[in-house]
Amino acid sequence: MKKEKLIQQFWNQADKNIHLKQYDKALSCLNECNKLLPNSENILNAIALVSVEMKDLVKAKKYFLKSLTINSNQFSTHLNLGKCNELLLLEDEAFQNYSDALILNPDLIDALVNRALILQDQQKFYDAKRDMEKAISLQLKEGENQIEELYFGLANIMIDLNENKEALSFIEKALAIKPDIRYLISKGNALSNIGELKDNLVSFYEDVLKQYPRSSEAMSNLGFLYMHHNNFNKAEEYFVKSLRINPQNYYAMHNLGNLQLGVGNFKEGWMNYESRNHLDRNELICILKGIPEWLPSSPKNQKLLIWGEQGIGDQILYASMIDKNNFDPKNTTLAVNSKIVKLLQRSFPHFNIISLEHIPKIKETFDLQIQIGSIGKYLRLNIDDFFNNTNYKLIAYKQLTDEIRKKYKKKDKLLCGISWTSSAGKDKNCELNDLIPLFKLKNIEFINLQYGDVSKQFALLKEEFGINVIEVNDLNLYDDVDGLTSLIDACDFIVTTSNINAHIAGALQKDTYLLTAITVKKFHYWHAVNDKSIWYPTVKIFTQERKGKWELPINKCVKTIRDITS
Secondary structure (H helix, E strand, C coil), X not given: CHHHHHHHHHHHHHHHHHHCCCHHHHHHHHHHHHHHCCCCHHHHHHHHXXXXXXXXXXXXXXXXXXXXXXXXXXXXXXXXXXHHHHHCCCHHHHHHHHHHHHHHCCCCHHHHHHHXXXXXXXXXXXXXXXXXXXXXXHHHHHCCCCHHHHHHHHHXXXXXXXXXXXXXXXXXXXXXXXXXXXXXXXXXXXXXXXXXXXXXXXXXXXXXXXXXXXXXXXXXXXXXXXXXXXXXXXXXXXXHHHHHHXXXXXXXXXXXXXXXXXXXXXXXXXXXXXXHHHHCCCHHHHHCCCCCECCXXXXXXXXXXXXXXXXXXHHHHHHHHCCCCCCCHHHEEEEECHHHHHHHHHHCCCCEEEEHHHHHHHHHHCCEEEEHHHCHHHHCCCHHHHHXXXXXXXXCCHHHHXXXXXXXXXXXXXXEEEECCCCCCHHHCCCHHHHHHHHCCCCEEEEECCCCCCHHHHHHHHHHHCCCEECCCCCCCCCCHHHHHHHHHHCCEEEEXXXXXXXXXXXXXXXXXXXXXXXXXXXXXXXEECCEECCCCCEEEEECCCCCCCHHHHHHHHHHHHHHHC
16 A cells, blocks of 8 residues: 555656656656556556657657557557657658557547658558548547648648649638648649649739748748749749748758759859758668768778769769769779669779669778769869760660660661650659650651550550550560660650650760750759750750640750751
8 A cells, every 4th residue: 555655646746747847857756656566557658758758769669669568459659659750750660550559549530640641751642631531520520629730731632642622622721710821831832733823823922921921931932933934033032031031941942952053053052952861861871971971182092982862863964973083983882773783884884883772781891972962062063064074975785775776767767765754743744645746757756765554545646646656565664774775775866754764865965855844843954055954965955834835845846856857
């Protein structure tokens, strides 16, 4: 009886300290409780929750798990463990914790919402929408407390699904309950996605800034809007204003960097471009953290790792900065996506080329390291640095190139490779039928470079318009990048939207006609001088003037090809 009374005294004192936010004193009392009663799930959970408040997440996780070994049917503990794992950036574990909680209590709103947000982050948008819709339904039954946040969450998922009109209806519901700058920012995103006129969007953001003059995000979005309508001075003005308010608005910083690189302000542009590391988590940044970054003044006899932190196209692009003048082949290792290892081994025969997956095992062997996208801040500081480097060329597998060309190239016709979509964004994509003016050009055979199953699209094209596009069915255009490179190399020229094919063709020094959209993120490397890429001199760029309208760039492209080939 004395023991139980003592436990209650410590418990009551811990409770008082928690209310006073004196968490160290509360933890001391709870530890005394745990000594007296070591297998109490309530005490273990309390220690874990106080540890969360004290930012000791590792300890909190330990005690949540210990509590669950005693009683695995505690749905609230699974929920709290999930929140703890999210703070530890252990997303997969957190997802499992929320799922375990929902098995025990399918109507647990917090678990549904948190799981939905993880699913959204993993781009499993339909599953995320299902969980968020159920959470809203349950919340409406319980009362409308905080329902506006759930409307907001669902709206953002719908924006990701490109269901922007439906998203707007939920944003309006949220705004009707409570004005919130976050809701207005999402409304602006949805309006932009459905093609709201530029002037209307400018007015919208100006109105938002009247209500919230210190909104860094609204200023950033207005800068983004101006940037994508080629008003670069206005765009830079708003990005700079955004960063004055919030120097850690990395979206604004990254867009400013892209803009500056695109207009030739390379020194500042590369510095701001480094902000990409704050937007996309990359485990290798942590793994390589202790290894100093390479500098042009670094001794060449030190072991250097150059590693590709972005997509395959970016890795191919930035590989153009690697040469014997700046890097010693004997001491330099280039780590890239496994799909392009063979291709770069052939193209850089004097350098050691490995797959990114090998880095954790051999990281101790390097004295220096640098992300491939960071080399530009040292080696591409003015326009002459680009034009003085015209030797970069990928080397395709010649035997396969010759076989493809022999099989599909007709003597009296040119062979044109085509692709029109990218998985990196719907706005970048055109429809196959948009390319009909191209297909009508005479003395040209068209061959498919587009990955995925597009045979039905080609069948309809042939049935409706009598247009035939060659498919190389024994090539996997998604996984076999080396084979894709040989296919592109076999073409006389290619026409493509912004995707990996544009990078491969440009690096092969193949004549390339690139169709780019106005509304997607501005990629600095498609900045043009006299309509040509400064990174790939053989890439000619044709850009939309209105969102979703491909007629103008395609017609300009067709005219250019006709003039050259006639």
